[in-house]
Amino acid sequence: MMYYVVTGAAGFIGANLVKALNDRGITDIIAVDDLSRGDKFANLVDCEIADYLDKGAFLEALEAGGFDGELSAILHEGACSDTTETDGRYVMDNNYRYSRALLDFCIADEVPFIYASSAAVYGRGTTFREARECEAPLNVYGYSKFLFDQLVRRRWNEFTAQVVGLRYFNVYGEREQHKARMASVAFHFFHQYRTAGSVALFEGSGGYGNGEQRRDFVSVEDIVGINLFFLDRPDRSGIFNAGTGTAQSFNDVAVTAVNACRKAQNAAPLTLADMQRQGIVRYIAFPTELKNKYQSYTQADVSALHGAGYTAPFLAVEEGVTRYCERLLERNPA
DSSP: OOEEEEETTTSHHHHHHHHHHHHTTOOOEEEEEOTTSGGGGGGGTTOOOSEEEEHHHHHHHHHTTTTTTOEEEEEEOOSOOOTTOOOHHHHHIIIIIHHHHHHHHHHHHTOOEEEEEEGGGGTTOSOOOSSGGGOOOSSHHHHHHHHHHHHHHHTGGGOSSOEEEEEEOEEEOSSOGGGGGGSOHHHHHHHHHHHHSOEEEEOOBTTBOTTOOEEOEEEHHHHHHHHHHHHTOTTOOEEEEESOSOOEEHHHHHHHHHHHHHHHTTOOOOOHHHHHHTTSEEEEOOOGGGTTSOOSBOOOOOHHHHHTTOOOOOOOHHHHHHHHHHHHHHHOOO
């Protein structure tokens, strides 16, 4: 029997990928994760898998030849995703060494390998193109992703099967509740408004006004779509941006999340100016610890992604965040 491996399977994007494979009728899935934080199990309750392995046990089995000739593909989402983590040894072990071990196996066993990179590799740059001259990470998380991408580039001629790196921009959507402070701003704005009746955004930074910092906010639905696109096309390899190609402001996300909640209360939608006047959208001081470590603007250059043949439309914030909030409301109607 052949298996698909999803690492980080109980995490945000990993669990969405497991569910998407299930929706295709695929259940021969080995879910790999580290459940030291056990609450992540909830992401897999409605999923069907063949087996669960702790990350350490999985690596031991790989090295012992336990999966030789048995894997259809590895979808590698497992990582330390905390961009503020300062323990560099921990980050590098989880994000670089772990990924390197999987790459070695996939080259040796001719297994397609699709892995999560990050827009954090670009740092405070203003050009987000998959090129070395655009890459200057601001923290050890970004560096760990950058370094693995560099390894992939150096080893390109060794590959025996597909290798795809996806540089995720600001992903939001279902199954991220366990991420706490690292969850998306859409998640936080939704819960802030539901509990306090207001949302808090950062004051201006990087030349942008209050709440006007701009990111490429991309729905996890689109991220899953990109992963499956490449899974279905094992002849296509490369490092690709995974974003919408359009930057939108944090204010846009806040207005959309608030109005989705208001609609559920049969209340009329409000403009940003309305929300500012009523104190629904308010601004807090920019954190000193994030100065010189914060991306005030990101916008994926999706030319390479389109060049690989991916042409599906992306969800704009107004549609994607609304849909996300509606699903959160379905589960938490009170």
